[in-house]
Amino acid sequence: MTTLFISDLHLSPSTPEINACFRKFMREEAIHAEALYVLGDLFEFWIGDDDKSDFAATIREEFKRITENGVPVFFTQGNRDFLVGKRFAKQTGVTLLGDETTIDLYGRKAVVLHGDTLCTRDVNYLKYREKVHQPWLQWVFNRIPMFIKKKIVSKVQSDIKDDKQTKSLEIMDVTQSEVARVMAAHGVDLMIHGHTHRPMVHTFDRSGTTNTRIVLGDWYTQGSVLSYDKESFELQTRPFSTD
Template sequence: MIYFISDLHLSPRTPGAIRLFKAFLARIAHPDVARNNRLYLLGDCFETWVGDDDMEDPCHQEIIAALAQASAAGLAIHLQHGNRDFLLGQDFARAAGLTLLPDPYVLSTPQWQFVLSHGDALCTDDEAYQQFRAQTRRPDWQAAFLAKPLRERLAIAAQLRQQSEVAKRGKSAYLMDLNPGETDDFLRQHGYATFIHGHTHQPATHDHIVDGIHVERWVLADWSEDRGEALSWDGAQLRRESLLPS
């Protein structure tokens, strides 16, 4: 099985979601099945990540330990950055036993082709966000930010989160969704592969007709304290599965 999840937004304020995630990992990385499974985390696994030196945080430690244990059991884990945790780096990847993927990433299986992305890059109607995204993905911006003391980075991140919450209230729904034209171009550029992404927190399955070809776009759900969601591929079909507390 291949599993796709995104937008867990894990933090010390989400103990319920962390429990759901650990239970999910333990299940798909059970020794009997781990080697037959694969996990793709499509961004915003963490609510904030200000640099790999923030791994000492006990909540981060707990999540990294769960990932490392699943990886050691044989589960292949791949992670894409989201807009909240785009600073996850190689030190984190090593500690968690996972590989970082570029965004977008084409996943070819013997039966089907998928293209995976967090999804924020296609929200081009939100020009202010795209400017912020372009700036914060530049290596020089990241180097300057990471050179600041950890406490200062955490304070900046908290401030940015607050500003983004305020800004979101004033934004119309279309601004926070994928631009339809850009999405069609994206599907064309990626060979009309089935598109799986998160970010918008608007779980749905959309049908696109691009150049006369039917392409599916699966939007993953965000997680809450009492419910997660995984999309699974068994080689024949995609299926949504609710993850509930035991």
């Protein structure tokens, strides 16, 4: 059996190729997995669990289909879908994880996370993250009319895009000292995360032990999946349909 990991799909009504690749992955692969981990930014922006759009309904249905088939699904919020909450979990059967979670992968402990908190040089983003994760602010946002939410989200997305254009790639990448600190805090030698859109397997030495950091890829031009079983693991790609 195989455990699958995905992140940074950035699904939205305006990404039909990505959505189709996601549906195919869920129906042909994830439904046969031992478990599926979604490590954040499944959506371009999740506006709230009260989203009644057809797009939101179809995504919920894909998760519900495989959880009802007995496949456990674990979801870590990303910087684009931090509003995924208990209602979404109840409707789909997924289990919500915290910012950092230690899991057992066939006898090897690993810490899984979205990865944004590892980018400690991106000070402006971390300030924004701290602000939007305040419970009272999320409580207020979840209770305002949908049309106002959409206006706010549109403004936030525009600001994020403008902010990215002025940042160096180094600032938006992880800080190695923070990676080592998190792994030490969880007592693991394996970390899996997304967020940076730089799929790669990194190894480094910490206290005489070889540590591994697996970075998941985004789904902008192709699907990206980490397949992990008892014997090995592999970062894989999935082509978009040419039909």
